[in-house]
Amino acid sequence: xxxxxxxxxxxxxxxxxxxxxxxxxxxxxxxxxxxxxxxxxxxxxxxxxxxxxxxxxxxxxxxxxxxxxxxxxxxxxxxxxxxxxxxxxxxxxxxxxxxxxxxxxxxxxxxxxxxxx
Amino acid sequence: xxxxxxxxxxxxxxxxxxxxxxxxxxxxxxxxxxxxxxxxxxxxxxxxxxxxxxxxxxxxxxxxxxxxxxxxxxxxxxxxxxxxxxxxxxxxxxxxxxxxxxxxxxxxxxxxxxx
Numbered sequence: 001x002x003x004x005x006x007x008x009x010x011x012x013x014x015x016x017x018x019x020x021x022x023x024x025x026x027x028x029x030x031x032x033x034x035x036x037x038x039x040x041x042x043x044x045x046x047x048x049x050x051x052x053x054x055x056x057x058x059x060x061x062x063x064x065x066x067x068x069x070x071x072x073x074x075x076x077x078x079x080x081x082x083x084x085x086x087x088x089x090x091x092x093x094x095x096x097x098x099x100x101x102x103x104x105x106x107x108x109x110x111x112x113x114x115x116x117x
Numbered sequence: 118x119x120x121x122x123x124x125x126x127x128x129x130x131x132x133x134x135x136x137x138x139x140x141x142x143x144x145x146x147x148x149x150x151x152x153x154x155x156x157x158x159x160x161x162x163x164x165x166x167x168x169x170x171x172x173x174x175x176x177x178x179x180x181x182x183x184x185x186x187x188x189x190x191x192x193x194x195x196x197x198x199x200x201x202x203x204x205x206x207x208x209x210x211x212x213x214x215x216x217x218x219x220x221x222x223x224x225x226x227x228x229x230x231x232x
Contacts, residue, residue: 035220037223042225043154043206043225043226043228044223044224044225045160045208045210045223045226046223047220047221047222050220091159091160093160095221099172099173100148101147101148101165101172101212102148102165102167102172102173103165103173104150104152104164104173105152105160105162105221106162107159107160107161108159109158109159110159
């Protein structure tokens, strides 16, 4: 079974600064997908960014980028120019590519990101 | 923009009662999911559903739980006899056809409180 580990229960960053959230995962599969989801106080899960394991290039979405290290099974999220609206819980998630759409997401425990004004 | 909708947003039920949580996935999506998040904990996969049958289920999804798609739009999660430990946020999600579309769209969740 796959596991996802987020070792930082809470992170704090000054507004406009850069912060990196860590995520490691364990799998024996070679083909999979990785995601970062944001959960604001409203509790809705919002996709921030995704990475396909077969792609070597790191994904970027505006101020959000990832550092995907497949051999190390590491998938960190970098948020540049942090904004107050970035304050939320951030969950790293894994999904196997093996079963088509059948497999659900495996989530980490989350990192609570605090933005200091 | 299409979205997954869940009703109700909050439900309070007596222990031992049956509850049905409802979801309307995005119309052209074919894989549907239920997830659970106990307060302060991580989101956990319960079940996936495709072509009117369960595709995968986790250990959490025991005989107390069932899912169905009673018509062409709704997707429901039923808990037959609720326990205190069933109190959680329940999220519905859906994915469009094929593994090529990897993004799961989540609903806003239903907060279930069992008293």
